[in-house]
Structures are given as structure tokens and as C-alpha cells.
Amino acid sequence: MSKLGTTRPTTIINVVTNLELLGEHQSAVEELNKLNRTQSSADRMNSPYSKEARAKAKRVQELETEMDESTVCIKLKALKRAEYAEVIAKHPPREDNDVDNALGFNTDTFGDDAIALSIVGAWKKTTGEKIDFTGDDWKEESAEFTDGQYSDFTNAVLNLNRSSTTVPFSPIASGVNRS
Structure with missing residues (x-):
């Protein structure tokens, strides 16, 4: 640690x-919205939500709970300036790629190295149970990700x-x- 007690920033990706x-x-959300739209305002005055609407709403929340229970939190930490510069140097921008040139690195190869070096912990969101997941596991696990999921990590780094x-x-x- 430095004399100033400086630490590097962290973030968590779910x-x-x-x-x-x-x-x-x-x-399920579409079905619930449809039920809500088709119920007349007079019906809502007497009984805000039908038995069918309540059942659909319950199913929506059950699915949200299932997805939440499947969520893993991965903590990333910024690299030291020299480490980050080293990763950038290992992935020079392609001459014919405007995005690479604007960012200063090869956008196709940079992520896997930088993300793997940034991973410092993982746990299940709902239980807090630690998961044995390190940068060494990143490449294999991230192969299953969608482009959007992968982008969440590269943007965070x-x-x-x-x-x-x-x-x-x-x-x-x-x-x-x-207040």
C-alpha cells in the first residue's frame, strides 16, 4: 500500500x-400487461386486480426471483497504472480499425487479458456464498456469454x-x- 493509503477502484458486475x-x-409480463389493459376502469374501481392478473403477477415475480437466485456477482478491481499500460501495449490497435485507433488498443483481443487480471472475487447474489472463480477461469466462462454480457465487463474495466x-x-x- 502507498504512503497515502491509496486503493484502486472496484465495481461489481451481476x-x-x-x-x-x-x-x-x-x-409473462406481456400477458399481465394485456390483462391490465383489457380490464375496464369500472372493474378496477371495484376490484383493482382480477384473480387471473394476480396469478400472472405472481408468476412474473417467481421468474424474477429465479433469475435473481441464479445471479453471480463478480468484483473487478482497476489495475495499477503500469499493469494497465502493459496490457494496452500487448494489444496494439489495428491500423485499419477506427475504433481501435480511438481507444488505443485492439478491441478484439484486449478484453480477455484485462478482465482476467481485474477479477478479484465472486459470490452468489442472494446468499453471499463465495464462488471459486478467478481470472484463470475467465476465458472459458466468458465463452458462454452473450456479446452484451461480455460488453458489460469490458466497459467496466x-x-x-x-x-x-x-x-x-x-x-x-x-x-x-x-428530510
Whole structure:
């Protein structure tokens, strides 16, 4: 640790491991919305939600709970400046790629190295149970990810290593504490 006690920033990426439920969830939400739209305002005045609507709403929440229970939290930590520079140097931008040139590295190869070096912990979201998952496991596990999931990690690593590190401000927390 430094004389100043400086630490590097961290972030947590939530990975829903059972995304097969997503389609079922979308369908259940659509059915619930349809029921809600077709119920007349007079019916809602007497009984806000029908038995069928309550059953659909319950199913939506069950699916959300199942997906939440399948969620793994992966903690990433910014690399030391020299480590980050080393990773960038190992993945020079392709001359014919405008995105690479703008970012300063090969966007196709940079992620796996940078993400693997940034992983510092993993646990199940709902139980807090630690999971034995390290940077050594990254490449094999990430092969199962969608492009969107992978992008969550690459964006997080870039933000950790390239963003300003000023004290954050939460307007909501400030407002709650003022009341």
C-alpha cells in the first residue's frame, strides 16, 4: 500500500446465469400487461386486480426471483497504472480499425487479458456464498456469454481504469438524509 493509503477502484458486475428464463419472463409480463389493459376502469374501481392478473403477477415475480437466485456477482478491481499500460501495449490497435485507433488498443483481443487480471472475487447474489472463480477461469466462462454480457465487463474495466476517481455524489441519499 502507498504512503497515502491509496486503493484502486472496484465495481461489481451481476451475471444472471439462467437467462433462459428471460423469454418466459417477457411473455409473462406481456400477458399481465394485456390483462391490465383489457380490464375496464369500472372493474378496477371495484376490484383493482382480477384473480387471473394476480396469478400472472405472481408468476412474473417467481421468474424474477429465479433469475435473481441464479445471479453471480463478480468484483473487478482497476489495475495499477503500469499493469494497465502493459496490457494496452500487448494489444496494439489495428491500423485499419477506427475504433481501435480511438481507444488505443485492439478491441478484439484486449478484453480477455484485462478482465482476467481485474477479477478479484465472486459470490452468489442472494446468499453471499463465495464462488471459486478467478481470472484463470475467465476465458472459458466468458465463452458462454452473450456479446452484451461480455460488453458489460469490458466497459467496466475501461471505466475502472480510465475514469476520474473523485468522490461520487448521490442526490437520492442527500435528499433522504435532509428530510
